[in-house]
Amino acid sequence: AQSVTQLGSHVSVSEGALVLLRCNYSSSVPPYLFWYVQYPNQGLQLLLKYTSAATLVKGINGFEAEFKKSETSFHLTKPSAHMSDAAEYFCAVSQNNAGNMLTFGGGTRLMVKP
Amino acid sequence: SAVISQKPSRDICQRGTSLTIQCQVDSQVTMMFWYRQQPGQSLTLIATANQGSEATYESGFVIDKFPISRPNLTFSTLTVSNMSPEDSSIYLCSVLGIFGTEAFFGQGTRLTVV
Numbered sequence: 001a002q003s004v005t006q007l008g009s010h011v012s013v014s015e016g017a018l019v020l021l022r023c024n025y026s027s028s029v030p031p032y033l034f035w036y037v038q039y040p041n042q043g044l045q046l047l048l049k050y051t052s053a054a055t056l057v058k059g060i061n062g063f064e065a066e067f068k069k070s071e072t073s074f075h076l077t078k079p080s081a082h083m084s085d086a087a088e089y090f091c092a093v094s095q096n097n098a099g100n101m102l103t104f105g106g107g108t109r110l111m112v113k114p
Numbered sequence: 115s116a117v118i119s120q121k122p123s124r125d126i127c128q129r130g131t132s133l134t135i136q137c138q139v140d141s142q143v144t145m146m147f148w149y150r151q152q153p154g155q156s157l158t159l160i161a162t163a164n165q166g167s168e169a170t171y172e173s174g175f176v177i178d179k180f181p182i183s184r185p186n187l188t189f190s191t192l193t194v195s196n197m198s199p200e201d202s203s204i205y206l207c208s209v210l211g212i213f214g215t216e217a218f219f220g221q222g223t224r225l226t227v228v
Binding site for chain 1: 218
């Protein structure tokens with residue numbers, strides 16, 4: 001069984017500030033972890049994924065995430081927020097590296113203030 | 115990457131009726147999935163659409179309520195039957211690319227049942 005918990009359904013940051021979106025997982029097997037972004041009225045777009053290679057994963061749009069097995073975490077960060085980063089972000093876990101049959105977290109809505 | 119087209123993008127339906135959602139992919143894919151995103155919530159996997167055979171449903175979802183077809187490698191439909199207001203959600207089609215390295219999502223169908 002696997003599950004994902006995203007702490008904070010809403011996060012607000014100022015433009016230029018650090019973005020930190022939290023994700024903790026539980027999995028009975030070594031997990032594959034994903035972050036997706038959903039812009040209004042659009043489908044999900046893959047930001048990055050962890051597939052047991054490097055623990056620090058770099059994704060698109062300047063985002064990165066670090067896999068910490070001891071903390072069962074996969075938090076998403078970006079050094080400097082941009083207005084265009086405002087969206088819903090989903091952390092997900094899968095038992096394979098392709099990302100099918102995903103178990104999603106509850107999502108975090110990121111708001112960026114000017 | 116795979117480009118997914120979902121139709122309709124949104125609809126408002128009367129309770130007791132049924133709606134069929136179409137998912138068309140621009141290339142052959144190995145696997146197709148249907149997810150539901152209830153208002154303010156995360157995504158939940160409904161079923162895996164299998165080509166030429168019955169779909170594989172997740173716990174809590176049944177074929178009579180959500181019949182699924184997949185006649186070929188690039189097309190699938192999801193029907194929401196005998197709708198009630200509780201079925202108001204965004205329904206998303208997802209596919210696994212031919213190389214099996216990433217899952218792609220359609221833009222979703224926003225369904226409102228009145």
